[in-house]
Amino acid sequence: MTELLTAAQMRAIEQAAIASGQVTGLELMERAGRGVVDAIFREWPELTEQSPGSDAGRRRAVVLCGPGNNGGDGFVVARLLKQAGWEVAVYLYGDAGKLPPDARVNYERWGNAEPLTDAAMAAVSGASLMVDALFGTGLFRPPDGLGRMLRELCDCVDAGGGLPLADRLRQNKPPVVAVDVPTGLCADSGRPLQDDGTDVGAIRRGGPAAMAAADLTVTFHRTKLGHYLDQGPRHCGRLAIVDIGLNNNAKQQNEAARLVQSHAGVSKWQGHKYSHGHALILSGGVGKGGAARLAARGTLRVGAGAVTVGCPPAALIENAAQLNAIMLRKVKGADDLAEVLADKRINALCLGPGLGTGEREAALVAAALGGDEPRPTVLDADALTLLAGDAALFGALHDRCILTPHAGEFARLFPDIAAKLDAPATSGPAYSKVDATRDAAKRAGCTVLFKGPDTVIADTGGRCRINASVYDRAAPWLATAGSGDVLAGFITGLLARGFSPMQAAETGAWLHTECALGFGPGLIAEDLPEALPKVLRGLGVQAAAATSSTPSA
16 A cells, blocks of 8 residues: 655655755755656657757747745756756746745756746747646645636646647647646645635536646655545646655654555455355345345455345345345344344345335344444445434444445535535645545544545544545546445455455455456446456466465555
């Protein structure tokens, strides 16, 4: 797993390295600037070639520098591009006399910079490259006076437009490179920093934001939360990470969030079916069992030894016609469920997919959550609706539960937390999806998996994982009916196999994305369980040596 840092954590790491004598601030700035230039030429190797036409075939760059150390990085980039034979125009936002010491040194090494005005937009036309080194992770309020200019600059360059470089340059639309994060984006939350009156919903629907957008974002040492959360991936373009020689030796106040990047412990070794757990999924009535069947299929495919679907008597024939390896039990009400749960081999439950939201279903959820030894339980879909409307049910949650809400369900379960997350981000560090999920887990007393392209998973102790289906792991095909039911099944199956709630949630989410990536466009929910064997084979599960089936954190 990769550690994701907040802006404050990154500053602490840099300051600790400088204080220890490991490196100077000027050395870090030089490494950062050189890393940006190297990343540019890796991304667009054709920019290393001389271009025909005016200015003796030289490439031309426009570098926008801000009033802090991010601007200092920009001056290094400008100097190195000039040394490589480029024509470079540099524009400074702010007072050169107030630059921090290291940035001031690199400003003087560069020589001079024009004030950042509308003249920059004229300079961008016909350039080969634009570099945004205005604020980076150091922005804590909306970029005063820059909103209109940034929008117009983005219109000039069409950042993220997807055109090949040659076509863009022919249209006088240079690629945009952001140093650390695009200006206007909160590095801790991935949210655009806006004035109070901004229509945040419009921004999330793809509307304009008072911020820059990049084709390539180059960050240093570690990626930041904002690169993966909310609007971060949309505005960062592609992401490159540059090693600037730092040791992560700063003490952190809170555990950093971590990016889920691999499976753990999904192999089977020996034993009979019940050695690998027995999961129970509750289903709705006639014509409403599809979601539970999808969850059951996912539970079985991920390795649970046995799976049973419990449904009303009238739905038994319908389910029997579509299920073979999955067993069936009659569950009309809470008494029937108690009888089924007398089988102690059942060690994981899934409640919600297609279940219904009436009194009967509320009684089933209450019975499942009660008892002297409550079982690990995934609560999804209709079960979340029941929890949101019944304080007593919500109060019955225990630390072996996993809630799996999408944004709408999250807002019903935690309306005040959702409102805080949806409010305009007027200063940084802005309240993030990581903050919201941690707060929700603490309130619910269990693990919460907050779904989305930036799925965030948190437990009651504050541990946090992000399964980001963005950049090279983007899987938009998961936005299909029933996909979440299969995810609930994956997690339930892992719980049955002995995974802890946090481990089951993060591993299930990672496998879910991998299945979508492996299948590709045209995916429907039924394809996800069937794609899992190929994913597992690709992970070398069959050839793994026998060890414990419980994954490490």
